[in-house]
Amino acid sequence: MKSYIPNLLTLMNVLSGCIATVFAVLNHLELAALFVFIGIFFDFFDGLAARVLDVKSEVGLQLDSLADVITSGLVPGIVMFQLLNMAERGGWNLGFFGHDDEMTVLPFVGFLITLASAYRLAKFNVDEDQVSSFKGLPTPANALLILSLPLILLYHNNETLSSIILNQWFLLGLTVVSAYLLNSSITLFALKFKNWSFKDNGVKYLFLIGSLVMLLTLKFLAIPLIIVFYILASLLISEKDGK
Template sequence: MKQYIPNFITLLNLFSGCAATVFAVLNHLELAALFVFFGIFFDFFDGLAARILKVQSEVGVQLDSLADMVTSGLVPGIVMFQLLKMAETGGWNMGFFGHGTDITLLPFFGFIITLGSAYRLAKFNVDENQVSSFIGLPTPANALLILSLPLILLYHNNDVLNGVILNQWFLMALTLISAFLLNSRIELFALKFKNWSFRDNGLRYLFVIGSLILLLTLKFLAIPIIILFYVVTSLLTPKG
């Protein structure tokens, strides 16, 4: 029976991603972010449960990536679509099958994130070297980066921040940077705890503690800073 526990947790990730997709399409981005957070929580613990119970399986690996494709791939693309739609001031009005619509071409640019996520997850599934580290930004980290934007708009309500986030050129640039980081050759440490020893997981503990401090002090504005901190720390950490 225990071999089914990690896969059940992974399915909770997928369910969270499905719920987040619905809310993102409806432009309820706060609820979409909430369910993405739930999904990433389950994504972290399914692998941990599999290692603790010693029931890792190929099915679990594939199921995990399929769930991540929805929660951390599709949803961020839809959220960027919505942000670009809010940011644009005009554009070419498209018609579908002869019917007018207020949707322009620009928001679809956000789905580059979804395409980049799909490619990154496909590479991850066939790469046997990404065990104790990642090559490229993991899709959950990227999803947190994108989902932090509407939360910053809602909870920080700063005119300067709002002006930056709702600038279409900023959003387009972030979309391209996101897709690049997902598929870059940058080696990033993995938050996978094989045990609870500080000696074996010192960097991971320091990163988690530092992230918690930033979240408590800066709230949602801390998320982009944490992602940047994650990348920079990984680059400065000696490899091997």
């Protein structure tokens, strides 16, 4: 019976991703973000449950990636589509963009994030080196980065930030950078601890503490900064290990 628990958690990730997809298509981006966060929560605990219960399986590995394609690949792509659509229309709009509205090719560039996420997940499944670390930005981290944008627009109410986020060149640039980071060769640490020693895990502890402080002080604006912090901390670990 215990062998079904991790897969059940993964299926809850799939369900969360499906619900987030519906809200993203309807341009209810706050609710889409909420269900992506819930899906990532299940994504973390399905792997943890598999390790604790010692019930890892090939089916579970494949199912986990299929779930991530939806929650952390498709949904961010749709959100970027909506943001690019808003940028073209000249401002923040939570209405549903129906089929009668005029539409250009530009917003569809947002789905480059979905394509890059799917390709990254396929590579991850056949790469035996990505156990204690990752090559490239993990799809959940990238999803958090993209989903933070509408939340910053909604909750920070800052004209400067809004003008930057709803600038189509910024969004196009972020889309390209996102696709690159997902499939780059940059080694990024995984939050897995072989022991609780600060000596062996100092950078990881500092990352977690720093992330918590930023979230408490900067709220949703902290998410992009945490992703940058994560990349820089990983490069620091790589440099340290290389010496």
